[in-house]
Amino acid sequence: MFGYVAHRLISLALSLLAASIVVFAVIEVIPGDPASYMLGLNASDETVAALRETLGLSGGPIARYLHWLGGMLTGDFGTSYTYRVPVAQLVGDRLWVSLPLAVYALALSTLIALPIGALAAARRGRAVDYGIMGLTQIGVAVPNFWFAMLLVIAFSITWKVFPPGGFPGWDAGFLPGLRALTLPAVALALPQASILARVMRSALIETLHQDFIRTARAKGLSEGQAIRRHGMRNAMIPVLTIVGLQFSFLLAGTIIIEKVFFLPGLGLLIFQGITQRDLIVVESVVMLLVFAVILVTFMVDLAYALVDPRLRR
Incomplete structure (x- = not known):
């Protein structure tokens, strides 16, 4: 190891x-x-x-x-040409918006995708499977910014449940900050959940055809018990790959959603740095995002080794 x-x-x-x-x-x-x-x-x-x-x-x-x-x-990212403040300070302020948003969206995506993917695999070839796959196909096809605008119309303008945009800051309290991030997180999570559910279904169906699943069924386990005890863990390697890639995307690729909801995150900071030719900000923030992507990939590799002991050799 x-x-x-x-x-x-x-x-x-x-x-x-x-x-x-x-x-x-x-x-x-x-x-x-x-x-x-x-x-x-x-x-x-x-x-x-x-x-x-x-x-x-x-x-x-x-x-x-x-x-x-x-x-x-050494932790010195330079000084912004435009704002004349340390880049680390700008990143720190914006990271407390982008990072919770990415974690929130990833949690929603995983909580939605894994159960429905497993359900589709367990009911493969039936009406439930076709219905879930049809909904996930729609989720993959619909652009997240268009879905975000629909959420604003429905839950901010019509029903006034969530704020339409902006971020009050965590100083205003945890619940106000969470409410401000809910619609952006849902807009980001549903397309990613559609992808993850399809991957979960495919991986689990392939696993269910293995000999150890047949052995478990022969010993008296029901299909649901065989999936929960043996199938899920063995199907998690491709799922972990997609989860890692999704977190990287959610952290680094939310600029459109941040523009729709007026969130002061890292994506908006990169956009402003490019338009203002603030190259030191663009270089440093992009490099930090690259580091986050590579670090997540490293953690996924470690998760592989925990899930599949064969990789430790």
């Missing part, structure tokens, strides 16, 4: 190094100079050069990459 973890840690470190090079290189080729953008068209060359020096943009690409990488390793 120790060798397996060490191997995955080395892979994680190399992936982060490669990702940092790619992120920095991609950001470097984005057209537009931050200093010229901040000073406007009428600024003199001397003023632009002085601002570039102040912002740390005057050095060569390799020197700036090493400076940026060294700062990230």
Whole structure:
């Protein structure tokens, strides 16, 4: 088990190094100079050069990459060109919106998908199975931003159960913050639950055809008992893969939902950084999201080893 973890840690470190090079290189080729953008068209060359020096943009690409990488390793993500505050402070403020939203949406997605996926597998070929698969197909096809607008019309404008947008902050209390995140979480969770339910159904049907399930049934277990005691755990490896990918997507890819509900999250921060040419914010936030994705993948690999003892060898 120790060798397996060490191997995955080395892979994680190399992936982060490669990702940092790619992120920095991609950001470097984005057209537009931050200093010229901040000073406007009428600024003199001397003023632009002085601002570039102040912002740390005057050095060569390799020197700036090493400076940026060294700062990230020590927890210093630099200072925002636009807001003139540490990037770590901006990320910390926005993370307390995006992270709870991602966890909330993932919890809803998992709680919805696993039972209905298992039910569809247990009733495969019957009306219940066809009905569940039809609903999940609709869930996959419907764009989440369109579904989000329907939720706002229904639960905010018509019935006034949840706020239509904005975030009061956790200082206002846990319940007000949770209410503000409920509609965005549901809009994100239902399409992901549709995908996860289909994966759960397929994995469980394949597992139910294995010899150990037939043996369990031959010993007197009912189909439901065989699924709960033996089938679910053996079907979890592809499900864990999708859950890990979904969490990464929910953390890094919620910019459209954040725009619909006016949530001050990381996705909106990246969008603002790109439009304002605040490259240090874009680089640092994207790199943090890449780190989150790779870390989640690493944790999924560890979960594989816990579910399937064969992988520990």
